[in-house]
Amino acid sequence: MIKLEKILGISTVLGLIIYFTLLPFSNILLALSLTLLSFLYYPFGFAIFNRIGFRKLFKKISYNKLSAIRILGAIVAGLSLSTFCLGILFKLFDFKGGNNILIIGLASSLIILPFVLFKFFKSKQAFYTRIMIRFAIIGSFGIIILCLSNLTFTKIRFHNHPEYIKAYESYIAHPDSLEIQKKMYFEYKRATMTTEEFDDYQRVLELIEKKGNK
Numbered sequence: 001m002i003k004l005e006k007i008l009g010i011s012t013v014l015g016l017i018i019y020f021t022l023l024p025f026s027n028i029l030l031a032l033s034l035t036l037l038s039f040l041y042y043p044f045g046f047a048i049f050n051r052i053g054f055r056k057l058f059k060k061i062s063y064n065k066l067s068a069i070r071i072l073g074a075i076v077a078g079l080s081l082s083t084f085c086l087g088i089l090f091k092l093f094d095f096k097g098g099n100n101i102l103i104i105g106l107a108s109s110l111i112i113l114p115f116v117l118f119k120f121f122k123s124k125q126a127f128y129t130r131i132m133i134r135f136a137i138i139g140s141f142g143i144i145i146l147c148l149s150n151l152t153f154t155k156i157r158f159h160n161h162p163e164y165i166k167a168y169e170s171y172i173a174h175p176d177s178l179e180i181q182k183k184m185y186f187e188y189k190r191a192t193m194t195t196e197e198f199d200d201y202q203r204v205l206e207l208i209e210k211k212g213n214k
Helices: 002-019 026-049 068-092 098-123 126-147 150-157 162-173 178-192 195-213
Strands: none
Touching: 002 026, 026 068, 026 126, 068 098, 068 126, 068 150, 098 126, 150 162, 162 178, 178 195
């Protein structure tokens, strides 16, 4: 399970890199990695923090030395990290509710972290270190994502495509305009497609328009 977490973590970082460079399949890789990471942390976060492998997950002996409070705390921590991953995904893909999900993740982390810090300084156990490291990485990135607007992400990601940025700004000002939505989608295709792919796309649009005018 730890290996799976590392694989998903690496694929998420890779997905973020190619996401901001507009390379093909970046959206798929990033969405898949963050979604699976979210599902991994909840409900299996407690197993990761306690170093319980998948084969031992359903064996009673694996929990003999674990208190109910420790298991509950690990579950809450996993749920908080899972919410952060989901919120980051929604915010990056401009889905509705992204900020709200990140706020929920932040609120839940503020509840669990003081307890984790207290127990860490008291016992110095590696269990609490594992939780803090994950919160430091995922939580910090989630807070940064929360503080930045969708327009800022768009300007960073499409800095070489000013026409799409203009279309996106128009969409923010007039989100119900179908004409602006079409223009934004058209400029998105121009920014993310190769020259040959975009030429083919334009030809298809022209054929559809001609048929519609008949």
